[in-house]
Amino acid sequence: MRKKRPPDVDIETVRARAQRAISPLKAADASTCAPKGFLFNAKRTDAGRTLPPYYLVYFLLVDLLGFKNLGQFEKVAWSVPVEYDGQPFLVEHRKFGLGVFAANVPEDEAAATEIVRLIHKATKAAQPYFDWRAEQAAKASKLNVVNRSPELFERLNFYLDLYDDRQREADARKAEKVVTDLSKMSYTIAFPSAELYREAKWLGLSAIECFFSWTEHVFIHIAILRGSCATGEDVAKLAKAEWSEKFKAALDIADPTTKRFYDQLAIVRRQLRNFVAHGAFGKDGEAFHFHSTAGAVPMLLPHRRDRSALKFGQGVDFVAAEAIALIRDFIDHLWSGPREPAKIHIQDYGLPLNLTKVVNGDYARAMASVEAMESYADYQAHLNDRYANMDF
Incomplete structure (x- = not known):
């Protein structure tokens, strides 16, 4: 039986679904209030250690939803500033792994836990986009x-x-043999080389x-x-x-x-x-x-x-x-x-x-x-x- 071709992905529909799933988490903008030096002083939260794989989070936030990526800098592959409940956070892929980074740890752990939950929810909603993305990549040469x-x-x-x-x-x-007496009338002879050849x-x-x-x-x-x-x-x-x-x-x-x-x-x-x-x-x-x-x-x-x-x-x-x-x-x-x-x-x-x-x-x-x-x-x-x- 011929396998049915999967239906074309409506990216806009998937994007809208993922946007609803991730709300009220949103991209940080000019109105987001952050303490001085936040980008360099934010600390890793424990909750952020349970995020989905880094590539899914990047494709979700940057590729699909259009969140701003601040780019690379020392020991950071990419950095996405987000806002939740009026507070600034960073979703970053650093040397020691992907994470959610906050200004006040452990005070911000509860908010970070909710951010992780929303990202997981939106990642699930965006699955058709990821599949489409992988399918398009397979047709090209930008692959390792x-x-x-x-x-x-x-x-x-x-x-x-x-x-x-x-x-x-x-x-x-090869010439070795082992003789074992069983009684006065009988004995056995074993050749160790036979077992060794079998193992070889x-x-x-x-x-x-x-x-x-x-x-x-x-x-x-x-x-x-x-x-x-x-x-x-x-x-x-x-x-x-x-x-x-x-x-x-x-x-x-x-x-x-x-x-x-x-x-x-x-x-x-x-x-x-x-x-x-x-x-x-x-x-x-x-x-x-x-x-x-x-x-x-x-x-x-x-x-x-x-x-x-x-x-x-x-x-x-x-x-x-x-x-x-x-x-x-x-x-x-x-x-x-x-x-x-x-x-x-x-x-x-x-x-x-x-x-x-x-x-x-x-x-x-x-x-x-x-x-x-x-x-x-x-x-x-x-x-x-x-x-x-x-x-x-």
């Missing part, structure tokens, strides 16, 4: 894309290290899962730096696409080495990751054995191309060592050649991606060389630190 690549890669390395540790210990104890296999499978999770994310960021995604809609479309499409958006499979990695990783994804993700049944009957006079015989349906045919096989035998070696080789390949500058921005600095910089050519210039990207990423990290500290 969150970068979680460093933490996802760290999780991958965590499991790879554990896998390596188990493999090394299993290899070192589990850790290897976890590492493979982490690898595909990381690549699903990092491919989109590489595609942005390459200029393949320039709007929010482009990114959203790619995010919903199959892993193979993300791979092709980030890397050129016309390159023989890249194509070889693509083909081999597709096999790993199909035979290992998809098998585990579908309850160890896989998608093509990997869990079946058919009856014969020779006993139970593994039966594996070939992937996709001829789903009606059956073939003999061992189902999906997890050969973790080869898969782990493959993904390690691919990681080296991923950050080589024309993609080497991308590693600096995405993995080393962990910077978010700004789609505006795709449009204005900043990323294209930075991707020209490692030196250009190092200079660019260092400058962007400096700007981010300044904005995080509100050093305006």
